[in-house]
Amino acid sequence: MPVVVACLVRVTGAVRRELIRRARGQKTAYRDKIRAQIVLRAADRQTNTQIAAALGVSVDTVRTWRGRFAEHGLAGLRDRPRSGRPSRFSAVHRAQVTALACQLPAQAGAPLARWSCPELAREAVAQGVTDAISAATVRRWLARDAIKPWQYRSWLFPRDPDFATKAERVLDLYERRWQGRKLRPDEYVISSDEKTSIQARCRCHPSLPPGRARMMRVNHEYERGGALAYLAAYDVHQARVFGRCAPATGIVPFMALVEQVMTSEPYVSAKRVFWVVDNGSSHRGKAAIDRLARRFPNAVMVHTPVHASWLNQVEIYFSVVQRKVVSPNDFTDLAEVEQRLTDFEKRYNATAKPFRWTFTRDDLHDLLARISQHEQQAVTVELPAAA
CATH class of the missing domain: 1.20.5 (Single alpha-helices involved in coiled-coils or other helix-helix interfaces)
Structure with missing residues (x-):
């Protein structure tokens, strides 16, 4: 019988460094690590039998990767393309399932509010798209196009007939313009609103601080300690917050907030102070505009369109308050709620910067x-x- 001679393997410096990196890498795939070790031992003139015994693999495995490296170098250590099992599903199947996911369940006659991957797989079979399909396959198809029919967002058509005009006025103020002219240095823009019904929930057991491998824990049971409203005025360009608490919202609490701001500098001596407000009951319509102008002649009230509170920058500040001050809600009484809101307001003003408003x-x-x-x-x- 002819004698089988092992392929001669030569490894240069750069290739050796790469092979050593693979052979010693903590995150290297096991198959790549074994292949690199085979080549390194082959370069040290070890026989196939010696390499197989040292690495615990078959001689055929050693012979295969030794030969491929000798012929193709590092590229020979990669797996060759495999045909694999023929796909059970065609592009048409995928397109039909994707189209089904982009329909409301009611349109397909399914008694569901939203699709899920198991329900889509079931519906695809029921409609004869395919004989059988798994939820995992549906999930993989939808992930390629970032389609998530189980998620939803609420939205609302603009109902205000003057939506564009009112919104443009607010957006112009954020860019320091009013009626086509730039605002003067002694003109200011205030964004104001109320955060209603901030509750004081006294937990039945003390909250536990976070620890090693443990998040903060808040007891589910609580006793109600009442609720209050937090009114805030935010200077859009100076990033300064004025706030106060009240038992409830209304004209009197809102005008008290206006008094708090307008009697302090630099607003008391400003040429004009624009107050951006939504259409809440405490500052709605022309009556509120006239009431503010009578009390402070240099104040100008500007309403956002109906159902467009997202144009009011103070809502961003309220979202910060919700995340950093109110949640999780664990207060002994309303006095503690008010004190924390007041203290946070001072903390916020110490380092606040104007919001990067990019909607034009x-x-x-x-x-x-x-x-x-x-x-x-x-x-x-x-x-x-x-x-």
């Missing part, structure tokens, strides 16, 4: 154009049904 007039026009296009599409779809 152009963004507003793009948004309204998309909404208008969506409305036209909805009307087009409904017309055949109406006929």
Whole structure:
């Protein structure tokens, strides 16, 4: 019988360093580590039998990777392409399941509020798209296109007939413009609103601080200690907050907040102070505008459109308060709630910077154009049904 001669393996300095890195790497795949060790031992003139015994693999395995490296170098240590098992599903199957996921369940006749991957797999079989399919396959297909039909967001069409005009005025103020002119240095923009019903929940057992491998723990049971409202005025360009607490919202608490701001510098001597507010009952309509102007002639009230409180920058500050001050809600009484809100206000003002407001007039026009296009599409779809 002819004698089988092992392939001669030569390893240069750069390739040796890479092989050593693979052979010693803590995160290297086991198969890559074994292949690198085979080549390194082969370069040291060890026989296939010696290498197989040292590494606990078969001689055929050693012979395979030794030969591939000798022929192709490092590229030879990669797995060759494999045909694998033929796919059970075609591109048409995937497209049909994706289209089903992009429909409301009611359109498919399913008594569901939202799709889930198991329900989509079940519906695909029920509609004859395929004989069988797993939820994991559906999940993998949807992940490629970032489709998540089990999630949802609420939204609202603009109902204010003057939505664009009112929104543009607010956005102009954020860019220090009013009626086409730049604001003077002694003109200020205040964003104001109320955060209602901040409760004092006294937990039945003390909250436990976080520890090693343990998050903070808050007891589920609590006793109600009442609720209060937190009113805040935020200077958009100076990043300064003025706040106060009240038993409830209303005209009197809101005007008390206005008094607190407008009787302090630099607002008391300002040429104009613009107050951006939403359409809440305490500052709604022309009556509120006139009431503010009578009390402070240099104050100008500017309303956001109806259902557009997201244009009011103070809402961003309220979201900070919710995350850092109120949640988790664990207070002994309302006095503690008020004290923490007051202390946080001072802490916030010490380091606050203006919010990076990036939503402009152009963004507003793009948004309204998309909404208008969506409305036209909805009307087009409904017309055949109406006929």
